[in-house]
């Protein structure tokens with residue numbers, strides 16, 4: 429599998445400690461030994477995704493600066509973010525994995541998306557860039573970062589050509605506070621935005637319930653391409669969230685999209701060391717078996733209440 433990576437992705441950093449830092453990539457690379465590394469290209473048209481005003485704001489950052497309470501930038505941020513867009517594009521072309529930062533899925537057209545309090549460490553939306561640049565039609569995004577990909581969903585909210593399936597921890601309990609199942613897209617795009625929710629402390633067994641639903645929607649939509657917004661922060665103990673996922677789930681997620689491409693979003697510790705290589709194995713279609721972690725009865729019962737509601741909404745649009 430081609431891994432699109434460059435040391436340039438380490439030039440965006442903060443002088444004070446931040447969980448979204450260049451060491452993430454060092455950890456990820458260690459877990460991907462043996463894969464082929466290719467250099468990204470740099471692009472110069474973030475305006476195809478973002479407003480001129482937002483692009484200028486990032487371009488004009490001169491030194492270290494906090495864009496908001498969560499998100500820093502430095503004098504190299506703009507250039508690094510352009511390489512991240514180009515890395516995502518290259519990974520799409522090679523059916524590979526874009527090991528890039530800064531991440532992108534919280535960045536909407538004008539920056540913060542859907543009234544989110546912050547940009548959540550993101551600068552430009554890497555996955556949206558692929559779709560806009562290549563003018564892809566009939567494409568599916570599967571976003572399994574533990575946080576809702578509010579930027580991506582906002583950008584494509586009224587676009588019926590983009591099926592966006594986003595699995596995330598219950599937004600009542602985590603950033604960005606939106607991403608409820610009732611958010612289904614608007615106009616002709618109604619039904620093409622799918623939000624599936626996992627309660628805190630949820631584990632692999634709950635994803636086992638969701639995967640057949642995702643598969644059924646994909647079979648119904650028949651996308652020409654599947655692209656993953658790949659976050660590994662749902663891994664048990666990764667640090668930012670409260671889910672208890674293991675290799676088992678990340679492998680199964682990868683298996684959903686053989687011959688697809690993926691772009692890194694979150695993942696800050698053990699998720700990059702163990703979740704990422706399991707996902708890549710699934711993506712490559714390699715055989716693997718991992719033990720499955722189970723949720724408590726209380727968590728399961730919350731999950732099944734949510735699932736019934738979600739199925740009720742989805743049945744209006746999909747053969748599930």
Ligand SMILES: [Zn+2]
Pocket residue numbers: 573574575659661693694695
């Ligand atoms: Zn995340």
